[in-house]
Amino acid sequence: MKKIAWTILFLGAFTLSYAQSDYYNDYRRSVTDVNWGAVAADLLLSSTQVKQLNALNDRYADYNTWLRVYGDSPDRWRADRYSEIERILGNDKYVKFKNKYYKGQNPVAVYNRNKNNDKKYKHIDKKSKAVHMNNGKDHKH
Incomplete structure (x- = not known):
């Protein structure tokens, strides 16, 4: 029984730290994916x-x-980071920043949308739709 409890505790801690590291990876990409020198020059x-x-x-x-x-x-890093960028740039330059680097979308929303976008499982969704469509065609009378 103790082994099971320790296993559950370990897996829970591992899962939590893994999820947090995904958030941290998103945070790092928000820093490294933008050429900040170009932002400074453009704006x-x-x-x-x-x-x-x-x-x-x-x-x-x-x-x-x-x-x-x-x-x-x-997940709080997104709102904190982009409100701080908006404060630094000012509203007008922040809007220009969003338009150029995030195609006019709120960067917070971009990262929220992508946080559960696990590419490993995208193929399953496509396969399940194909199977569902084939099953629907097979049942025609």
């Missing part, structure tokens, strides 16, 4: 704004520093 940012963006991008350099802040609510 004509001041040196103060560039320094603030660099400080924001360097805030959580590793998983442990990020986890201390977001361990209890790992």
Whole structure:
């Protein structure tokens, strides 16, 4: 019985840390997938704004520093990060940033939409639709 309890506890902890590391990976991509030098040049940012963006991008350099802040609510990083970017850029430049780098969509919504988008299982959905369609055709009288 103790072995089962320890196994469940271990698997629960592993699953939680795995899910949190997925959130951290999204966070890191939000930093690394954007050419911040190009953002600064495109939006004509001041040196103060560039320094603030660099400080924001360097805030959580590793998983442990990020986890201390977001361990209890790992999805909160999105709203925090993009409201801070909006504060730094100002509303007008933030809208231009969103339009260019997120196709006009709210970056928070982009990451929320992608967080459960597990590519490993996409093929199953396609197969189940194909089977369902074939079954429907087979039952015609």
